[in-house]
Amino acid sequence: MRIRSETREDVPAIAAVTKAAFLHAPHTDHTEQFIVAALRAAGTLSISLVAEEGGVIVGHVAVSPVTISDGSPDWYGLGPISVVPQRQGEGIGTALMHAALDALRERGAAGCVVLGEPAYYGRFGFKATPELVLPGVPAEYFQAVAFGGAATPCGRVAYHAGFDAQD
Numbered sequence: 335m336r337i338r339s340e341t342r343e344d345v346p347a348i349a350a351v352t353k354a355a356f357l358h359a360p361h362t363d364h365t366e367q368f369i370v371a372a373l374r375a376a377g378t379l380s381i382s383l384v385a386e387e388g389g390v391i392v393g394h395v396a397v398s399p400v401t402i403s404d405g406s407p408d409w410y411g412l413g414p415i416s417v418v419p420q421r422q423g424e425g426i427g428t429a430l431m432h433a434a435l436d437a438l439r440e441r442g443a444a445g446c447v448v449l450g451e452p453a454y455y456g457r458f459g460f461k462a463t464p465e466l467v468l469p470g471v472p473a474e475y476f477q478a479v480a481f482g483g484a485a486t487p488c489g490r491v492a493y494h495a496g497f498d499a500q501d
């Protein structure tokens with residue numbers, strides 16, 4: 335398996351992988367593929383990595399900038415992250431997570447936030463921080479990791495408007 339940046343030719347496969355990955359997932363409104371497309375169209379898909387095996391895309395991770403009400407710069411949101419259902423549990427998501435976080439560190443990001451299962455994302459250093467809030471979300475599911483000794487911000491987080499995409 336190889337992790338690499340997306341190409342224009344990968345776009346249809348990324349949409350298909352994302353749609354399939356979330357088809358039977360709980361806590362979704364099944365718009366993840368539209369979110370990725372909207373972020374790409376807006377030029378705010380900062381990191382878009384695919385997991386490829388034998389010329390087939392089997393996973394994808396998206397990273398985009400977020401804003402924090404305290405003005406903290408250089409923070410990003412990870413997600414959606416997708417792996418085709420028949421390959422879930424094989425470490426593809428883990429490889430994508432490590433690659434995305436490494437790419438953020440390389441670009442000098444201050445940190446990253448994620449909305450998701452604490453037990454899964456905790457393995458990558460994410461933790462819920464009461465001072466960092468995503469409105470309307472249970473605090474334990476909104477987590478952050480700071481890089482290079484950066485302080486975790488204090489405030490409300492807002493994702494790009496692409497996260498409201500419905501089609």
